[in-house]
Amino acid sequence: MRPENNLRLRLFQTMKFIALERLGLFVPIPGIDQKLFSSDYSNNAISNLLNVFDNNQAPKLSVFALGIIPYINATITIQILSSAFPALKKLQSEEGEIGKKKLNKITKYLSFCFAFIESLAIVLRLQKYAFDWNLYFIVQTTLILISGAMLVMWLADNISYKGIGTGASVIIFVNIASAFAKFLLNQLFVHSIKFLDFASYFALIVFSIACIVFVQEAIRKVPIISAKQLDSTSFYSNDYFLPLRINQGGVMPIILASSLLALVDYVIRYGLSTLQAVYFINDILPFKILFLLLYSAFIIFFNYLYCSLVLNCFELSNNLKKASVVIPSIRPGKMTEKFFKDTLDNLTLFGSGFLAFIVLAPNFLEFVFHIRVFKGLAVSSLLIVVGVAIDLIKQSKTYVIAKNYENMVH
Amino acid sequence: MTIYLCIAFNMVNTYIDYLRLRKYWKILNQIKKHREEIKQLTNNCLKIKTTEFKKRIKSGISLDQILPETFAVASEAAERVLGLNPYDVQMIGGIVLHEGKIAEMKTGEGKSLAASFPAYLNALTEKGVHIITVNDYLARRDYESIGKIFEFLGMKVGLINQYTPISKRKNNYLADITYVTNSEIGFDYLRDNMATQIKELTQRPFHFCIIDEVDSILIDESRTPLIISGRTKTRKDKYELAHRLANFLKKSIHYKIDEKNRTIILSDLGVITCEKILKIKSIYSAQNTWAHFIYNALKAKELYLKNVHYIVRDQQAIIVDEFTGRIMPERRWADGLHQSIEAKENLQIKEETKTLASITYQNLFLLYLKISGMTGTAKTEENELISIYSLPVICIPTYKSMIRKDLPDLIFQTEIEKLKAVTEECVKMHLLGRPILVGTTNIQKSEILSQLLNQYQIRHNLLNAKPQNVKRESEIIAQAGRKYAVTISTNMAGRGTDIILGGNLEYIIKNKITSLFKPIILTGNTQYIIIDKSLKSSGNEIRDINSNILKIINLHRQNPKLTIAEFGNSLNIASKKIKSNNEYILNLRSIYIIFENIYKKYFDIESKEVKNIGGLCVIGTERHESRRIDNQLRGRSGRQGDVGSSIFFISLEDNLLRIFGGERISKMMHTFMPSVNEPIQSPLLSRSLDSAQKKVESLHYNFRKQLFQYDQILNSQRKAIYLERRLILESNEIVAWTMAYMELTIIDILNDQYLYSHRKPRDKVLKNINKIYDLLASPISLIKIEKYTFNKKTILKQLKISYDLKKAQIDKTSCGLMKSLERSLILEQIDTNWSEHIQQMSFLKEFIGWRGYAQKDPLIEYKNESYILFIKMIRTIRQNILYLLFRAEPTLDFS
Structure with missing residues (x-):
């Protein structure tokens, strides 16, 4: 049982842990020339590493610099691995509380490994900024970063347990949102962009969010009915359905695609000089069409791949069978499986199109109108923010409802 | 190394226990001090203490403050009334219970x-x-023995069991202390909340309960809901046909069995075969559904076995409880499964039912302000007890330390090898003369083992839920501790079974006395009985007995209608040495005492002999799905510091290992085990068995926890509805409720309309207004003017007028008719809609799990959607009341 059912108290707890997490972001790591570091920050490799998930734009290298990233990496790895290794899958779905606990433990150990690797990767690039570059510094800084990451993981756990929402998502949410706010203020006051530009930028954001909310929440309702219910005397409504999301993969395909794109870019730039002609072609074609095409191809590819990993049609139809549930007018077994396959293919096609559109539209606009204001907020971040926000609202609602029931009794 | 660690660990544990209990020893000393003073008081003074305590509590003193004194008074009363001087550990158990915790006390410690x-x-x-x-x-x-203490102290004691008539229940619930079974309290609660008149109510608000065998009720039983149901139609022919069809279908060709989830999966071929045979297009069609019947018939065929899960008695299929091994005649499997089993056994198929009201034990007991409980086995489940009921478990040390030897498990490859070995072990122990208790998991297995022992010509008793064996239960248990006794039992020999080494003296004496008097009671023939010399005793004793018998016979002449049961009761009181002035009982008591004097020496000798050869030997033939049940079986041996041993024989083919063990264990077995015949006794293997068992426990726990989380929602709704219902039932101003309901209905409809008015076409607005007037059943002309310019005020005014008219019309028939009409209408609407709502919620629960496929948390979705359903139900109730009330026409009924 969760300890408290009071929404206000839970919100307060969430705030408290978020505040702690934010605080840690502003505690600098000792032994580093932070000024030099932050001036280099905008275009160095470290920021790239840190920027994948949360737009962590702290100018300092802080104790919590790694933040929740190792944990997220570990979660994703486990998720992908579990579709490849049946033993892991079994832990997740069949072994109940103990299995889930075990999986949690594995995830945490894995996060530690990720934290170790990532912190080492950062520390090894810090030579330029360190006051005193020696083994002691390396060990100390690595340890600080790792423990910072572990501490954030603990904070996230606390939010899940005492606050509202899933801790890790809430932390990412906060980081993205704060980065966004900062970016907006920067644009307004530091770069003092024109009001019209700002307004159009703002409108675009609102538009994208609306699009995302729409598609994120869009589901295909597959009607289902159980053998038990078919026999029931009381009326049955059409409220019983199996929802399939249009954007099944969420933000993952975008992340994978952009990572691959970066890799390709890296390989071409530094490895295969013969292929550098590609850049030339890309530049002369209008609107960098080559880049856009490649990006969307990647997104579509990864969306298909990821969806097939997440949702196994055979298993789905089998699970329905186990529960003696059918889709009206479709036979259980092979036909149901085929039905799901077709439906999912359609959905994925639509979803991929949407993802490609929402990711590339800003880029496209940027190339067409040559304005660079869109860089501030990646679409992948928007997807995350919207998803987390919707979950938070739904969860808060349950507490309000619980309160309503209580009021009825008192 | 491990040994040292174990010792260190044990020491730490002992120390923690010591710390936890230290507080209680302190209180115990205070109790003892008070006891010294109280010993001097006369019986009457002791009684007055109760009123004095009550006064002090009213003046604001807390229960904890007067605990030592009250405990002292109660214990003194126990000694004076029952002749029982409570042990220290019993007192500590009592304090733990008062604190609202669970006291883990072993069998025979006097819970x-x-x-x-x-x-x-x-x-x-x-x-x-x-x-x-x-x-x-x-x-x-307990009511008859322990209850006497409270009566002695001037308190009222009540007893409620299934035979208590409804009329007496209220009084018994009003008693200071009520002994009641768990199912009665639940059903009375539900019935109270379906009452249509105040005088039908029986219970007070729940205050404090002490639950005996608390783990059984709060854990094993928590999943089973108490249901009050109404009957609906039954399609006998479908069940019968489906049964025949199921017999035709073949395992692994037409269907598969999922043992872990206890379900059947029809294969594609199976579905087609069914459809061909039944000559229908689809077994899933909504008009003529078969799927449900076929699934149930297959479940009945493969997963619910006769003499394992149920027995057939008096042309009825009766469930055998898997935890206690006892039959549960009033319980039926839900959703047509029971009917399918009846079809399978060729019994009369009973009607299907519809749930009218239900509550789970979990939520029932959470209604108490304070819960406490006692049992012999709870520690392994402390986690669950804390997280759901916030009940910590305190282990109470035994009066004498436990010296039973728990031998490591013996593991065999096949079931047959295991059974052979169990039989051989029985023979070995039997030759020594040790009493043996063999625990099996179901009736079937107990019978197989019994046959095996017959082959070795070992005399034994069989204890299972079969009627002929149940009848002899107390006799079997009373003899089970005697030398050379062999008892084969299902889980029935678990909770509350007290096996006394050397045999149960009290039971055997009572038996002798009863058989002595049986002819007199049955025939009414008051001929002289003379005890002859076959009783090994002196002439003096025989003379005493005979003179007492004579007196009793004289008493019988005055009251010839005494039944055996009543005689049994009197004998009970006589044997318990409970204070009594009844001449009859006093006479019986003197006979009892003489018998006791004669037999006691023989029992003492036998008891000593049995102890010398090692006490009761408990043999388990299978690990259960929960360690608690195993521990219950083990706990039969080694009571009150006796010697004893326990050992479990296990095979790889046992259900637990086959279904949940995984491949690792069987692989390990093959590496360890040289040949098929030899068992293996390895700590490593035992540990993996333990982990398999823990896995199952956790699976069940998970299931219960999930059920609890979902059930919490229904529970809040139930609380809200029941409270409203109770308020209406008790209200004198029913008009206020009706008016409020009607106004809310109208406001609801108007709100719908205001909310979307800018978007909705005009006729939709009109439709809503018309709907209101339709509900009011008022002539349309009245509203014609206001068609377009309506407002809330006028409509509400109209409502009031219409209502007054209706009231006048109805009250004209008989004064006050409107009031009772309103009340019964509201209550009826609440009941029918609530029952429908329960059904809707169960469907919602069944389907909400699929939301996970859209990465949505089913529990959150369930919470949100069930709230919508609930609000809808409330609106329907209100609207129906309005509608029906205005359509009620008074008719005079002269019949």
């Missing part, structure tokens, strides 16, 4: 007496204390 102290203390608040037992027998037994 019932321990419960009496906190019951007395908490009853002083005059809010009622319930002592809850698992069956009628235990409730009656």
Whole structure:
């Protein structure tokens, strides 16, 4: 049982842990020339590493610099691995509380490994900024970063347990949102962009969010009915359905695609000089069409791949069978499986199109109108923010409802 | 190395236990001090203490403050009334219970007496204390013995079991302390909340309960809901046909069995075969559905076995409880499964039912302000007890330390090898003369083992839920501790079974006395009985007995209609040495005492002999799905510091290992085991068995926790509805409720309309207004003018007028008719809609799990959607009331 059912108290707890997490972001790591570091920050490799998930734009290298990233990496790895290794899958779905606990433990150990690797990767690039570059510094800084990451993981756990929402998502949410706010203020006051530009930028954001909310929440309702219910005397409504999301993969395909794109870019730039002609072609074609095409191809590819990993049609139809549930007018077994396959293919096609559109539209606009204001907020971040926000609202609602029931009794 | 670690670990544990219990020893010393003073008081002074305590509590003193004194008074009363001087550990158990915790006390340590102290203390608040037992027998037994303590102290004691008439229930619930079974309290709660008149109510608000065998009720039983149901139609022919069809279908060709989830999966071929045979297009069609019947028939065929899960008695299929091994005649499997089993066994198929009201034990007991409980086995489940009921478990040390030897498991490859070995072990132990108790998991297995022992010509008793064996239960148990006794039992020999080494003296004496008097009672023939010399005793004793018998016979002449049961009761009281002035009982008692004097020496000798050869030997033939049940079986041996041993024989083919063990264990077996015949006794293997068992426990726990989380929602709704219902039932101003309901209905409709008015076309607005007037059943002309310019005020005014008109019309028939009409209408609407709502919620629960496929948390979705359903239901109730009330026409009925 969760300890408290009071929404206000839970919100307060969430705030408290978020505040702690934010605080840690502003505690600098000792032994580093932070000024030099932050001036280099905008275009160095470290920021790239840190920027994948949360737009962590702290100018300092802080104790919590790694933040929740190792944990997220570990979660994703486990998720992908579990579709490849049946033993892991079994832990997740069949072994109940103990299995889930075990999986949690594995995830945490894995996060530690990720934290170790990532912190080492950062520390090894810090030579330029360190006051005193020696083994002691390396060990100390690595340890600080790792423990910072572990501490954030603990904070996230606390939010899940005492606050509202899933801790890790809430932390990412906060980081993205704060980065966004900062970016907006920067644009307004530091770069003092024109009001019209700002307004159009703002409108675009609102538009994208609306699009995302729409598609994120869009589901295909597959009607289902159980053998038990078919026999029931009381009326049955059409409220019983199996929802399939249009954007099944969420933000993952975008992340994978952009990572691959970066890799390709890296390989071409530094490895295969013969292929550098590609850049030339890309530049002369209008609107960098080559880049856009490649990006969307990647997104579509990864969306298909990821969806097939997440949702196994055979298993789905089998699970329905186990529960003696059918889709009206479709036979259980092979036909149901085929039905799901077709439906999912359609959905994925639509979803991929949407993802490609929402990711590339800003880029496209940027190339067409040559304005660079869109860089501030990646679409992948928007997807995350919207998803987390919707979950938070739904969860808060349950507490309000619980309160309503209580009021009825008192 | 490990040994040292173990020792260190044990020491730490002992120390922690010591710290936890230290507080209680301190209180115990205070109790003892008070006891010294109280010893001097006369019986009457002791009685007055109760009123004095009550006064002090009213003046604001807390229960904890007067705990030592009250415990002292209660224990003194126990000694004076029952002749039982409570042990220290019983007192400590009592304090733990008062604190609202679970006291883990082993069998034979006197749990019932321990419960009496906190019951007395908490009853002083005059809010009622319930002592809850698992069956009628235990409730009656404790009521008749322990209950005397409270009566002695001037308190009212009540007893409620399934035979208590409704009319007496209210009074018994009003008693200071009520002995009641768990199912009765649940059903009375539900019935109270379906009552249509105040005088039908029986219960007070729940205050404090002490639950006996608490783990059985709060864990094993928590999943089973108590249901009050109404009957609906039955399609006999479908069940019968489906049964025949199921017999035709073949396993692994037409269907598969999922043992872990206990379901059947029809293969594609299976579906087609069914459809061909039934000559229908689809077994899933909504008009003529077959799927449900086929699934149930297959389940009945493969997963629900006769003499394992149920027995057939008197042309009825009766469920055997998997935890206690006892039959549960009133329980039926839901959703047509029971009907399918009846079809399978060729019994009369009973009607299907519809749930009218239900509650799970979990939520029932959470209604109490304070819960406490006692059992012999709870520690392994402490986690669950804390997280759901916030009940910590305190282990109470035994009066004498436990010296039973728990031998490591013996593991065999096949079931046959295992059974052979069990039989051989029985023979070995039997030759030594040790009493043996063999525990099996179901009736079938107990019978197989019994046959095996017959082959070796070992005399034994069989204890299972079969009627002929149940009848002899108390006799079998009473003899089970004697030399050379062999008892084969299902889980029935678990909770509450007290096996006394050398045999149960009290039981055997009572038996002798009863058989002595049986002819007199049955025939009414009051001929002289003379005890002859076959009784190994001196002439003096025989003369005493005969003179007492003579006196009793004289008493019989005055009251010839005494039944055996009544005689049994009197004998019980006589044997318990409970204070009594009844001449009859006093006479019986003197006979009892003489018998006791004669037999005691023989029993003492036998008891000593049995102890010398090693005490009771418990043999388990299978690990259960929960360690608690295993521990229950083990606990039959080594009671009150006796010697004894326990050992489990296990095979790889046992259900637990086959279904949940995984491949690792069987692989390990093959590497360890040289040949098929030899067993293996390895700590490593035992550990993996333990982990398999823990896995199952956790699986069940998970299931219960999930059920609990979902059930919490229904529970809040139930609380809200029941409260509203109760308020209406008790209200004198029913008009206020009706008016409020009607106004809310109208406001609801108008709000719908205001909310979307800018978007909705005009006729939609009109439709809503018309709907209101339609509900009001008022002539359309009245509203014509206001068609477009309506407002809330006028409509509400119209409502009031219409209502007054209706009231006048109805009250004209008979004064006050409107009031009773309103009340019964509202209550009826609440009941029917609530029942429908329960059904809707169960469907919602079934389907909400699929939301996970859209990465949505089913629980959150369930919470949100069930709230919508609930609000819808409330609106329907209100609207129906409005509608029906205005359509009620008074007709005079002269019949």
